[in-house]
Amino acid sequence: GQQLNQSPQSMFIQEGEDVSMNCTSSSIFNTWLWYKQDPGEGPVLLIALYKAGELTSNGRLTAQFGITRKDSFLNISASIPSDVGIYFCAGQISKAAGNKLTFGGGTRVLVKP
Amino acid sequence: GAGVSQSPSNKVTEKGKDVELRCDPISGHTALYWYRQSLGQGLEFLIYFQGNSAPDKSGLPSDRFSAERTGGSVSTLTIQRTQQEDSAVYLCASSLRVASLGQFFGPGTRLTVL
Numbered sequence: 001g002q003q004l005n006q007s008p009q010s011m012f013i014q015e016g017e018d019v020s021m022n023c024t025s026s027s028i029f030n031t032w033l034w035y036k037q038d039p040g041e042g043p044v045l046l047i048a049l050y051k052a053g054e055l056t057s058n059g060r061l062t063a064q065f066g067i068t069r070k071d072s073f074l075n076i077s078a079s080i081p082s083d084v085g086i087y088f089c090a091g092q093i094s095k096a097a098g099n100k101l102t103f104g105g106g107t108r109v110l111v112k113p
Numbered sequence: 114g115a116g117v118s119q120s121p122s123n124k125v126t127e128k129g130k131d132v133e134l135r136c137d138p139i140s141g142h143t144a145l146y147w148y149r150q151s152l153g154q155g156l157e158f159l160i161y162f163q164g165n166s167a168p169d170k171s172g173l174p175s176d177r178f179s180a181e182r183t184g185g186s187v188s189t190l191t192i193q194r195t196q197q198e199d200s201a202v203y204l205c206a207s208s209l210r211v212a213s214l215g216q217f218f219g220p221g222t223r224l225t226v227l
Contacts, residue, residue, distance in 0.1 A: 006155075035218075042117070042204050042218030043156070088155055099208070100146065100169065101216060103155035 006089055006104030012112040013079045021087060021107040022073040029091030032065050032072040033101065037086045046087075047074070076109075084109055115139075117219035119205050125225045126195055134190045134222045138207030145188050146206040146216060147180060156204060162188060195226045 006023045013019050023032070031050055035043035047058050049065035049072060056063055062075045076083055086108050090101040118137040126132050138145050143164055148156040158172040162182045173179070177195075182188040192199055202223050206216040 004155075040220065042206070042220050044218070045215055048215065090156075099144070099216075100158045100161055100172070101148075101156070102158070103148075105155045106153075 004089055004091055004102055004104035006107055008107060009105065010108040010110060012110050013076075013083065014112045015080060017079050019076045019079055019083075019109065020073060021089075022071065023089030023091075023104045024071045025091055025102075026070070027091075028069040029093060029102075030069070031092040032063070033090040033092065034061075034063050034072070034074045035088045035090060037088065037106075039085075043088055079109075081111060084111055117205055117207050117217055119203075119219040119222050121222060122220065123223045123225075125227065127227050128197060129194055131191065131193045132195055132224065134192075134203050134224070136188045136190070136205030136207075136219060138186065138188070138205070139217055140186075142207035142209055142217075143185060144208045144210055144216075145182060146208075147188070147190050148204045148206065149174075150202045150204055150221070152201070159190070159203075192224075195224075197226045200224055200226045 004023050004025050033048050034046045036046050037043040047056055047063040052069045053067045054065045060077045065072055086106045088106050089104040092099055120135045145162040147159040150156045160170050160180050164185045165182050177193045180190045202221040204218055204221040206218045208216045
């Protein structure tokens, strides 16, 4: 089945740093989504990307939909403590299977001790 | 309510028992999805509903898993004869329509099978 490979699996951030994570797939998706999940909560949608090559920003977050439609990255600029959490990429095939989401394994963002 | 709600928030059960998990979607949302998240993993699709019908049950892991939705609103996910490998967080999401690209998630039910 479809799989999304997300990297890195975890990262440590220091306040003020920029961080980057990416997601690759063996299959094409029509939409890429990035979610953030805090402990004990469901994922919250951060950014949705609808067109290949699209670059979209939401505050300090920037994400791009790869031109091949098989990859995406998420950048967080000037990180702050509340950026800690698990970030998931998700792919969606709009015209099949009811728009179910296929998720990557997540990138756990932690604060440097 | 304003968001997707799920109950119970936590459920501990003994191996072999049946459990029911409930999801209340956002009012007016016709599409409803169930996902499972094992510890430290991403979310795994289980089933989705368009209204009361479930066109895609392909993600259900075994015939011990079933789900229904009545009145186009509340959905229940039932796991019969629970096994330890069923332990996970079960997340529900809803969207305005199947064609809508944004899915809104509930907080999940953490299921522990002893």
